[in-house]
Amino acid sequence: xxxxxxxxxxxxxxxxxxxxxxxxxxxxxxxxxxxxxxxxxxxxxxxxxxxxxxxxxxxxxxxxxxxxxxxxxxxxxxxxxxxxxxxxxxxxxxxxxxxxxxxxxxxxxxxxxxxxxxxxxxxxxxxxxxxxx
Amino acid sequence: xxxxxxxxxxxxxxxxxxxxxxxxxxxxxxxxxxxxxxxxxxxxxxxxxxxxxxxxxxxxxxxxxxxxxxxxxxxxxxxxxxxxxxxxxxxxxxxxxxxxx
Numbered sequence: 001x002x003x004x005x006x007x008x009x010x011x012x013x014x015x016x017x018x019x020x021x022x023x024x025x026x027x028x029x030x031x032x033x034x035x036x037x038x039x040x041x042x043x044x045x046x047x048x049x050x051x052x053x054x055x056x057x058x059x060x061x062x063x064x065x066x067x068x069x070x071x072x073x074x075x076x077x078x079x080x081x082x083x084x085x086x087x088x089x090x091x092x093x094x095x096x097x098x099x100x101x102x103x104x105x106x107x108x109x110x111x112x113x114x115x116x117x118x119x120x121x122x123x124x125x126x127x128x129x130x131x132x133x
Numbered sequence: 134x135x136x137x138x139x140x141x142x143x144x145x146x147x148x149x150x151x152x153x154x155x156x157x158x159x160x161x162x163x164x165x166x167x168x169x170x171x172x173x174x175x176x177x178x179x180x181x182x183x184x185x186x187x188x189x190x191x192x193x194x195x196x197x198x199x200x201x202x203x204x205x206x207x208x209x210x211x212x213x214x215x216x217x218x219x220x221x222x223x224x225x226x227x228x229x230x231x232x233x234x
Contacts, residue, residue: 012143014201015168043143046171049203056197063203087145088176088207 003128004035009044011133013063014054019047020062022133027065030072037076037127038069039120045083048094048112063095070099075111082117137162137227138190140169141234144179149233154182159189162227164220165212166195170202175209187211195220 007026011018029036040048047063054061069077077097084090097111115123124130138157144150150172157163163186165173172179172186173194186192187209196214199205208214215223224230 012146012168012171012202014198015141015143043146043168043171046143046202051205052201052203054201057201059201061201086178087171088174088178088180093207 002033002035004037004126005029006037006039006123006127006130008039008041008130008132009047010042012043012046013049013052014057014059018133019044020060022131023062023065025131025133026069026074027072030069030074036072036074037078037123038074039123040077040079040083041120042080042083045079045087045089045094048079048097049089050093050095066095066097070097070111073099075099075109077111077113078120078123079112079114080117080120081114084114134228135161137164137223137230139164139166139230139232140172141165141167141232143168144172144182150179150182153231153233154186157186157190161190162193162223163190164193164195164215164223166198166220170194170198170204170208173199173208173212174204175207180209183209183212193219193223 013019052063091114098108099111100106138153140150142149193213193215
């Protein structure tokens with residue numbers, strides 16, 4: 001029986017190891033065919049910035065891995081609008097993440113949903129398990 | 134006596150940037166590194182504090198950390214981007230270094 005898992009990400013990407021660890025655990029849960037959603041709140045929204053290039057700071061650039069989430073049927077990626085706006089950002093600043101819908105002749109669809117705090121509160125209530133990073 | 138202040142935390146997650154601004158004197162240097170580079174953004178709620186900083190201090194940001202975070206196009210024009218050699222040079226140009234961990 002698949003459970004609904006929500007992974008909440010609230011930290012910027014490279015200053016700490018939280019973002020990388022979260023992504024690894026998300027991929028494990030997806031491999032066990034659980035119903036996985038991701039939330040990006042507060043500084044977590046910085047994890048999805050386009051064009052991150054860590055070649056000069058000596059750490060692995062794990063950010064292209066976000067684009068693989070669609071292939072693992074992880075396509076419910078929620079970004080809190082209030083967090084984006086507080087940082088002067090919009091969805092155009094984020095990397096495009098898509099998935100292919102088997103039921104609609106593999107039509108390419110957006111995985112990222114920019115939602116309000118109120119809507120995020122509803123997403124939280126719908127979960128069986130919530131994990132925080 | 135002039136101090137180089139270094140901030141490595143996001144202004145949205147910790148108060149190190151604010152504390153630094155309270156105690157940095159006019160003419161001091163402020164170097165933003167690691168997650169501290171988010172304070173150098175040209176927009177967002179922290180931008181007012183950056184303006185306070187650039188009016189009184191010489192503000193630098195470490196470009197490799199900026200590029201790593203995909204923020205190259207979002208850094209305020211009043212902030213000077215430096216590389217690792219520039220970082221070393223700055224530490225020699227000021228009388229002391231204060232890291233707001």
